[in-house]
Amino acid sequence: MELFIVLGVIAVLIIWLIMGYNKFIAQIEAVTNSEKEISVQLDRRGKVFDSLISTVKKYMEHEEGVLAKVTELRSQTQSSDPKVAEQAQNELSNIVASGELSKGLNITMEAYPDLKASNNMMQLQEEIVSTENKLNFAKKAFNNNVENYNKMRKSFPSLIIPKVISSVDKEFEYWSLSEEDIKTQEEKRVEF
Amino acid sequence: MDFREAIAKNNRRTKLVIVSFIFLMFIVGLLADIAVNPAYPGSLKQSFLALLTGQVIPFITLIITGISIIGIFIVSKFGHKLMLSGKQFKELKREEQLDHDEKVVLNIVEEMAISAGLNYKPRAYIMETNEVNAFAAGWNEKNAVIAVTRGLMNQLNRAELQAVIAHETGHIIHGDSKLTLYVGILANVIVTFTNIFAHIAFFMRNGNNPAANQARLLIIVLNLILPFITQILYLYLSRKREYMADAAAVQLTGDNQAMISALKKISGHHDNDSREERYVKPVTEHYRAAAYIYSKGDSVFSTHPSIENRLKELGEKL
Numbered sequence: 402m403e404l405f406i407v408l409g410v411i412a413v414l415i416i417w418l419i420m421g422y423n424k425f426i427a428q429i430e431a432v433t434n435s436e437k438e439i440s441v442q443l444d445r446r447g448k449v450f451d452s453l454i455s456t457v458k459k460y461m462e463h464e465e466g467v468l469a470k471v472t473e474l475r476s477q478t479q480s481s482d483p484k485v486a487e488q489a490q491n492e493l494s495n496i497v498a499s500g501e502l503s504k505g506l507n508i509t510m511e512a513y514p515d516l517k518a519s520n521n522m523m524q525l526q527e528e529i530v531s532t533e534n535k536l537n538f539a540k541k542a543f544n545n546n547v548e549n550y551n552k553m554r555k556s557f558p559s560l561i562i563p564k565v566i567s568s569v570d571k572e573f574e575y576w577s578l579s580e581e582d583i584k585t586q587e588e589k590r591v592e593f
Numbered sequence: 594m595d596f597r598e599a600i601a602k603n604n605r606r607t608k609l610v611i612v613s614f615i616f617l618m619f620i621v622g623l624l625a626d627i628a629v630n631p632a633y634p635g636s637l638k639q640s641f642l643a644l645l646t647g648q649v650i651p652f653i654t655l656i657i658t659g660i661s662i663i664g665i666f667i668v669s670k671f672g673h674k675l676m677l678s679g680k681q682f683k684e685l686k687r688e689e690q691l692d693h694d695e696k697v698v699l700n701i702v703e704e705m706a707i708s709a710g711l712n713y714k715p716r717a718y719i720m721e722t723n724e725v726n727a728f729a730a731g732w733n734e735k736n737a738v739i740a741v742t743r744g745l746m747n748q749l750n751r752a753e754l755q756a757v758i759a760h761e762t763g764h765i766i767h768g769d770s771k772l773t774l775y776v777g778i779l780a781n782v783i784v785t786f787t788n789i790f791a792h793i794a795f796f797m798r799n800g801n802n803p804a805a806n807q808a809r810l811l812i813i814v815l816n817l818i819l820p821f822i823t824q825i826l827y828l829y830l831s832r833k834r835e836y837m838a839d840a841a842a843v844q845l846t847g848d849n850q851a852m853i854s855a856l857k858k859i860s861g862h863h864d865n866d867s868r869e870e871r872y873v874k875p876v877t878e879h880y881r882a883a884a885y886i887y888s889k890g891d892s893v894f895s896t897h898p899s900i901e902n903r904l905k906e907l908g909e910k911l
Binding site for chain 1: 693696697700701703704707708710712751755845847861885
C-alpha cells in the first residue's frame with residue numbers, strides 16, 4: 402500500500418515536471434517568435450515606406466508637370482497670336498480628353514483638378530499608421546510573452562523546473578528604449 | 594483599472610458556471626439511475642453513495658456523460674460551420690480589389706492578431722448592411738473569423754474600429770465560441786434527459802422504495818425548473834465573456850477611451866434605430882446573437898451586459 406502511495410506521488414511529480422517543462426518551452430518559443438515578429442515588421446516598414454513614398458512622389462511629379470503645362474497652355478490661349486492660341490487650345494483639349502486630369506477640369510479651369518496623388522496620400526497615411534501599429538503591437542506582444550515567461554520562472558512552484566533543467570532557464574530582456582532615448586522622446590513636442 | 598484582473602475574475606466565474614453545469618448533469622443522471630432502478634436499498638442519500646462509490650454502476654449517468662462528450666467532440670470538429678450562414682458575407686483578401694475602408698479593416702485585423710500574439714490571422718469578413726455591429730467566431734487557424742458590418746465601418750473612426758476588432762479578437766483568444774457551443778451541448782443534454790426521465794417517472798407506478806419515489810418527484814420538479822436555470826447560467830456566462838472581451842480589447846490596443854467611445858456610438862445608433870426589430874431574422878441569427886459586439890439588455894435574460902455596466906468596467910465615470 403505504502404509503496405503504491407510513494408509510486409503515485411512520484412508519478413504525479415514526473416507528470417507535473419513534464420507538463421511544466423513543456424509550458425516553459427512553449428513560452429520560450431513564444432518569446433523568440435514575437436522577437437522575430439519585431440524584425441519582420443521593421444523590415445516590412447522599410448520596404449513598404451520606400452515603395453509607397455516613391456509611388457506617391459512619382460504621381461506628384463507627374464501631376465505637377467501636367468499642372469504646369471496646363472497653366473502655361475492656358476496663358477498661351479490668351480496670346481495675341483491666333484496660331485499659338487489655337488494650338489494651345491487643341492493641346493489643352495487633348496490633355497483633358499486623355500483623362501490625365503479629371504473631368505471637372507473642362508468645366509471650371511480655376512478649381513484644382515482631383516489629382517490621383519491625394520488618393521495615394523490617403524493610402525500612404527493608412528499604411529503608415531497600420532505599419533507603425535503593427536510594429537508597436539509586435540513589441541507589446543513580445544513584452545507580454547517575456548512577462549509570462551518571467552512570471553513562471555520566478556513564481557513558486559514552477560521556479561523549480563528551470564533550476565532542474567537548465568535548458569529552459571533563460572534571461573529575456575523587455576523591449577524598451579534606452580535611458581537617453583526616453584529622455585529625448587519625453588522632451589519631443591509636436592511643432593508646426 | 595486593472596484589466597488583467599478583470600479577465601482573471603471573469604475566467605473564475607466561467608469555471609464556476611461550467612462546474613455547475615457538470616454538477617447538474619451528474620445530479621440528473623444519478624436521480625434517473627435511482628428512479629428507474631428502484632432495486633437499491635435504503636434512503637436517497639444511501640443510493641447516491643452506492644452509485645458514487647461504484648457499488649452499483651450508474652448506467653444512466655455514464656450514458657449521459659458519454660453523450661455529452663461525444664457532442665462536445667462533434668461540435669469542436671464541425672461547430673464552426675454554423676456561424677457563417679444566413680447573411681451576405683464577403684471575405685476580404687489582400688489580392689482582391691478593396692476599397693479604402695476594407696483595407697483599413699484588414700490592416701486592423703492583422704494588427705490585432707500581432708498584438709494578441711496569434712500565430713495566424715483570423716479571416717476578415719464584411720456584411721453589407723447598415724446595421725452597426727460586429728462579431729467573431731472560431732478559435733483556431735482554420736475557423737477564426739471576424740466580421741464587421743458596412744454600417745460599423747462608416748460610423749466609427751479608425752481607433753474605434755480598432756477597439757471593436759480588438760474586442761472580437763478577445764473573443765477569439767478566449768475561445769468564447771467554443772465555450773458557447775460546449776455549454777449549449779451540456780445544457781441541451783441536461784434539459785433533454787431531464788425531460789425524458791420526467792415523462793418516464795410520471796408514468797411509473799410508485800413502488801415501495803422511498804428513494805426511487807423521491808428521485809422521481811425530484812426529476813419531475815427539475816424538469817420544470819432546469820430549462821430556466823440552464824438558460825440563466827448560460828446568459829450569465831455570456832455576459833461575463835463580454836466583460837472579458839472588453840478588457841482584452843483595452844489590453845490589446847492599450848486604449849480604453851476608444852473602446853468607450855465605440856460602445857457609446859454603437860449603442861447610440863441602436864437606440865435611434867428601431868428598424869432592426871422589424872427584420873425577419875434568419876434562424877442562425879438567433880444563434881449568432883451572443884457573438885455580436887452589442888446587443889440590448891441589462892437583465893438576467895440578456896446575452897450582453899448593459900452599456901452602463903460595460904462602460905463602468907472600462908473605467909468610464911458616469
